[in-house]
Amino acid sequence: MSEFLNFLMLGLTRGSMYALIALGYTLVYGVLQLINFAHSEVFMAGAFGSFLVVHLVVGEGEGLGGFEQLLVTLLGLVAGAISGAVVAFVLERVAYRPLRRRGAPKLAFLISAIGASFFLSQLFGKLFNRLGNNQFPDYLHKGEVLWTPFGARIKLLQVVIIISAVLLMIFLDRLVSGTKLGRGIRATAEDAPTAALMGVDIDRTISRTFIIGGALAGAAGFLFGYAFVFSNTMGFIPGIKAFAAAVLGGIGNIRGAMIGGLLLGVAENLIPTAPWVGGDAWIGQEWTDVVAFVLLILILVFRPTGILGERLGRAA
Amino acid sequence: MSEQAGGSSVPGRTGSVLLDVQDLEVRYGAIAAIKGISFHVEQGEIVALLGANGAGKTTTQKTVSGMLRPAAGSITFDGQRIDGIPPHKLIDLGICHVPEGRHVFPRMTVEENLAMGAFRFRSPDQDVLAHVLDLFPRLKERYGQQSGTLSGGEQQMLAIGRALMGKPRLLLLDEPSMGLAPLIVQQIFDIVRSINADGVSILLVEQNARQALSLADRGYVLETGELVLAGSGRELLADDRIRAAYLGEELAS
Structure with missing residues (x-):
């Protein structure tokens, strides 16, 4: 039971970060029918940006109290979100909008995405790598165990990450379903020419969609960088897994991305560690990534539209 | 544009021109879809654009609402040139377009x-x-x-x-009767009439020529991108060419 809970918490922690990143893929797919493969670098930029800001403001910050820890977390989330939003905004302007203006084929967008991804990764590598050993100072006392239900060890850091992610997801859900901006985004996703007839500025809406998705990925970058280490190549695996999560939930579907992210995180941590009691696991924790991608393949074969998705290519 | 059969002297309701389209040409790549047509909608009027499939009715409407850019010619709304203005800005002038196929979200x-x-x-x-x-x-x-x-x-x-x-000040309606049961069509046309009675000018595209002409103050007939006929609704309903080409077809179907 205790091991099961430990891995469940680990899965939820990772899954909530996948979910935040997956939202960016799915939002952009909704309005552009484009998989923004440079999104993983937006996530990476969030980690670097939040580190620079937090470290500048707080320094090494030894022995922070509870309230200060909360402030550090908020500062990191905001700084990460802004960094991600700025990078995503510029990315859309430079790598995608000119292609859209020319009516370029889908393949051109994909190549542009991959190029932008390499560029950003290398750029951040040259500028910032080896910064503070690519690790946040231990503001939140990472090892600190909060509760021990059934002998499991639930860490403060895990709780902070899950709560932050859930709050951000609730915020996004409200934004998309309850505001005029959200209605504009959904209308653009469902039927862009008709949305334009209603007065929706499609270019501006696409730009804002990138900003929102970028902010979520940037915040996830802070959480991820804080929980583990960060580097200019950190985006690759979480980025691909978040993409898998978006497909799992149904690409283009916002709630699908949230569910897909959490599900993927939990599955990749629980399946390989089963049966969670006694001696050896049947599969082994080193198979985590394999399990995640086998899951993606199975989904693509047996339910290509994902859990909540409808027809691919029209989903919103 | 070619002949204009007799409709030029039909008085509008207030006489002031709301929408004025002059020598409009629209192309899809190398193909000319609209080959230089001129027409207008006066304040408070219902004007019908008639024609067979592919005549260019929808293209004309899409160009007025900004979805397509004209290759030549001018579109003037309430005295202001509007060709080339993107649709999301055009709606601020009060041009609302109900596209073909309804396109609800x-x-x-x-x-x-x-x-x-x-x-x-x-x-x-x-x-x-x-x-x-x-x-x-x-x-x-x-x-x-x-x-x-x-x-x-x-x-x-x-x-x-x-x-x-x-x-809207000008409502563009594209095939509002398409695919609907006759009873519903009647309802829709009644409502269009009452919207017009509220002072909204209407540019109506229809294949259902009889319905459209009984509703419209004036009508224009398009054939492969050119205007071939214009006149008041009543005149067009009585026109032999219209009866043969459109109303006959309709009876047969």
Whole structure:
């Protein structure tokens, strides 16, 4: 039971970060029918940006109290979100909008995405790598165990990450379903020419969609960088897994991305560690990534539209 | 443009020209879809654009609403040149387009679709909303329902209601009767007449020539991108060429 809970918490922690990143893929797919493969670098930029800001403001910050820890977390989330939003905004302007203006084929967008991804990764590598050993100072006392239900060890850091992610997801859900901006985004996703007839500025809406998705990925970058280490190549695996999560939930579907992210995180941590009691696991924790991608393949074969998705290519 | 049979002296309701299209040419790549047509809509009028499939009716309307850019010619609305202005800005002048095939947002509720129609305003005008729901009581019944689940007729009502939420001065209606049962068609046309009675000018594209002409003050007939006939609704209804080409076809189908 205790091991099961430990891995469940680990899965939820990772899954909530996948979910935040997956939202960016799915939002952009909704309005552009484009998989923004440079999104993983937006996530990476969030980690670097939040580190620079937090470290500048707080320094090494030894022995922070509870309230200060909360402030550090908020500062990191905001700084990460802004960094991600700025990078995503510029990315859309430079790598995608000119292609859209020319009516370029889908393949051109994909190549542009991959190029932008390499560029950003290398750029951040040259500028910032080896910064503070690519690790946040231990503001939140990472090892600190909060509760021990059934002998499991639930860490403060895990709780902070899950709560932050859930709050951000609730915020996004409200934004998309309850505001005029959200209605504009959904209308653009469902039927862009008709949305334009209603007065929706499609270019501006696409730009804002990138900003929102970028902010979520940037915040996830802070959480991820804080929980583990960060580097200019950190985006690759979480980025691909978040993409898998978006497909799992149904690409283009916002709630699908949230569910897909959490599900993927939990599955990749629980399946390989089963049966969670006694001696050896049947599969082994080193198979985590394999399990995640086998899951993606199975989904693509047996339910290509994902859990909540409808027809691919029209989903919103 | 070619001959204009007799309709040039039909008086409009107030006489002032709201929409003026001059020598309009529209191309899809190398193909000329509209080959230099001129027509106008006066304040308060219902003007019908008639013609067979592929004649260029929808293309003309899409060009007026900014979805397509003209290759040549001018479009003037209320004294202002509007050709080349993108659609999301054009709606601010009061040109609302109900596109062919209705194009409601299927995964939004009726309420959200109507709110989309008022997107250009900070928030939807409650008086207009009440008026729309009066015109279309069905929409009131289906208010919280996803639009994709509505019947074709209900979707058409929603598409028109949504356009009205934008407080149009000129309403572009593209094939509002398409695919609908005759009873519903009659209802839709009655509502179009009452919208017009509220002072909204209407440019109507229809294949259902008899219905359209009995409603319209004036009509123009398009054939492969050129205007071949123009006149008052009554004149066109009585015109032999119209009867042979369009009304006959309609009876046969």
